[in-house]
Amino acid sequence: MGRLRPAVLAGILVLVPVLTACTAEGGPAPTGTVASVPATGGTMPDAPSTSAPLETTQSSNKAPVYWIGRTGGNVFLYREFRDVPEQENPVTRALRAMMSEKPLDPDFFTPWQNPDKLATSISGKDIITVDVSADAFNSNLDADMAARAIQQLIYTATAAAASSGLIDTGQQVRVRILVDGHTDYVAFGKVQLGALMTRAAGLVAPVWIIDPQENTEVPSGSVKITGRSTSPGAKLHWQILQSGDGGSKSPFLTGETTAAAGQGQAGVFTLALNLPPGDYELRVAQAGSGGEPDRNEDTRSFKVR
Known part of the structure; x- marks a missing residue:
């Protein structure tokens, strides 16, 4: 299977704190929200219009973590369930694993770097806020890969919140990413953060x-x-x-x-x-x-x- 391996990714990056939003069925962003498409040039490559439903509540303490992989000439998101320590809340645990650990499957990779600071919170059962330090973005990515890295964070955060029962999956769930507490960060120099974001349709592996x-x-x-x-x-x-x-x-x-x-x-x-x-x-x-x-x-x- 010809997925992109980590070595090809030298230069992918770390994530910055921002707020994003997501939909229960991973559908298009509603009016007034911003999907994770690069704001400074570049577009996501064509992908199927469907997306994976939001995860359901589970009793296991394993964290759902999304990684990036390549198949069929395109780049998609793939999910693994990982054992994580229980010192932090489920969303923070999953994101920390995404930014600091390696995928079990060698065909997957992550462009994120292990951040010095990472915190998350949930308000109103439908908004997840992620605040991460800028060192998470220490990789050089093109616009398309930067957009996918942001979606990797959004999918992981919303999956962790849904599988642990912290959000109302019957509502549109949104995510905001902050970097060092600020909303004006441009992730990887390509994606403007700060607005509420949703899961972009068609990015999960077919x-x-x-x-x-x-x-x-x-x-x-x-x-x-x-x-x-x-x-x-x-x-x-x-x-x-x-x-x-x-x-x-x-x-x-x-x-x-x-x-x-x-x-x-x-x-x-x-x-x-x-x-x-x-x-x-x-x-x-x-x-x-x-x-x-x-x-x-x-x-x-x-x-x-």
């Missing part, structure tokens, strides 16, 4: 594997695989490769499934596969139509023990 996470171990027998597609009702092709000696990989199982179309679970897909002990790679892609090749593939390495 297909992503949720479980198992990268390099995790699962018990042998029936292995449950879950994921999401931004095209509910669409066909997906999947393949399991088994690793052999010398790093070789050979096809083990292949199949086809359909992303759920029902409301509430739209786009979700689930597989239950009987796998013996071994090292595996899972590949899932949107099925091509009319003889076209499959597209937007996601991959995941895991172990069965």
Whole structure:
């Protein structure tokens, strides 16, 4: 899978405190709000018009963290759930992980730097304020990547607030980013901060594997695989490769499934596969139509023990 690796990103940057907003379904910004599109030239590359729904409340203390990755010639956001310390509130914990840790999946990266100061707050159940120090933005990014970095922050902040039950997901949720307490910062020299922002539609990966996470171990027998597609009702092709000696990989199982179309679970897909002990790679892609090749593939390495 040809996602952009961290080395290609030398020069991506740290994030500055700003307030942003988001919608429960990740839709377009409402009138009067500013989506995370560079204000000083440059536009986001074309992307699908759909977006992932806001996360639902969960009992787990794992933090939803979004990373950046490349597939199908475009750059998208991918989510992992991470173990984080509990000293801070859920939104701050998730953002700190996004800015200071590395993704589990080596195909993902983050342009943010570990900030000296980071604080978050929520008001009215629908506005998240993020205040971060300017050292978070110490990377050189072009306008498109800077816009995606800001959206990475917005998606992570809103996901953490939603999954921990801190916001009303039935309302339009907005985010404001402050940098060192001020609203006039230009992030990465490209994106004007300070206005309320929302999740930009179409930036989440068209297909992503949720479980198992990268390099995790699962018990042998029936292995449950879950994921999401931004095209509910669409066909997906999947393949399991088994690793052999010398790093070789050979096809083990292949199949086809359909992303759920029902409301509430739209786009979700689930597989239950009987796998013996071994090292595996899972590949899932949107099925091509009319003889076209499959597209937007996601991959995941895991172990069965």
